[in-house]
Amino acid sequence: MRRGGFPVLACLLGLWLGGCGDDAGGPAEATGSESTSASGSPSSVPEGPACDEVWVDGADLPRSYRGCVQDDAWVKAATSRCASGQVLVTYGDRFYGAKGAVVNDVGGPLDDSNQYRRAVRSCG
Numbered sequence: 001m002r003r004g005g006f007p008v009l010a011c012l013l014g015l016w017l018g019g020c021g022d023d024a025g026g027p028a029e030a031t032g033s034e035s036t037s038a039s040g041s042p043s044s045v046p047e048g049p050a051c052d053e054v055w056v057d058g059a060d061l062p063r064s065y066r067g068c069v070q071d072d073a074w075v076k077a078a079t080s081r082c083a084s085g086q087v088l089v090t091y092g093d094r095f096y097g098a099k100g101a102v103v104n105d106v107g108g109p110l111d112d113s114n115q116y117r118r119a120v121r122s123c124g
Contacts, residue, residue, distance in 0.1 A: 046074040057105035
């Protein structure tokens with residue numbers, strides 16, 4: 001297990017006592033501002049953090065995370081809410097983390113990762 005994985009695993013193990021469900025939390029859409037494209041027509045550019053700045057192995061996932069911007073498009077947070085109140089978030093089929101906890105990069109498909117499967121089971 002990589003450095004820093006134990007606290008995340010311990011946190012997620014605590015979540016095992018509860019159950020997970022869909023996050024039906026508040027709005028997840030980014031606000032956008034109007035800009036003008038090269039053709040002169042207005043286009044909506046989403047505002048928010050860049051995905052490659054948020055999803056960094058070992059970095060903390062913000063508690064307020066709702067999504068990020070990739071290639072000028074808004075990517076809504078893919079979440080599961082645990083009964084304990086913790087929210088497990090995934091991104092790009094290789095990253096996962098709980099809001100307010102460490103981001104984990106499993107280096108390949110999440111479904112093929114024993115580490116990710118343990119995290120999901122501990123979520124409930």
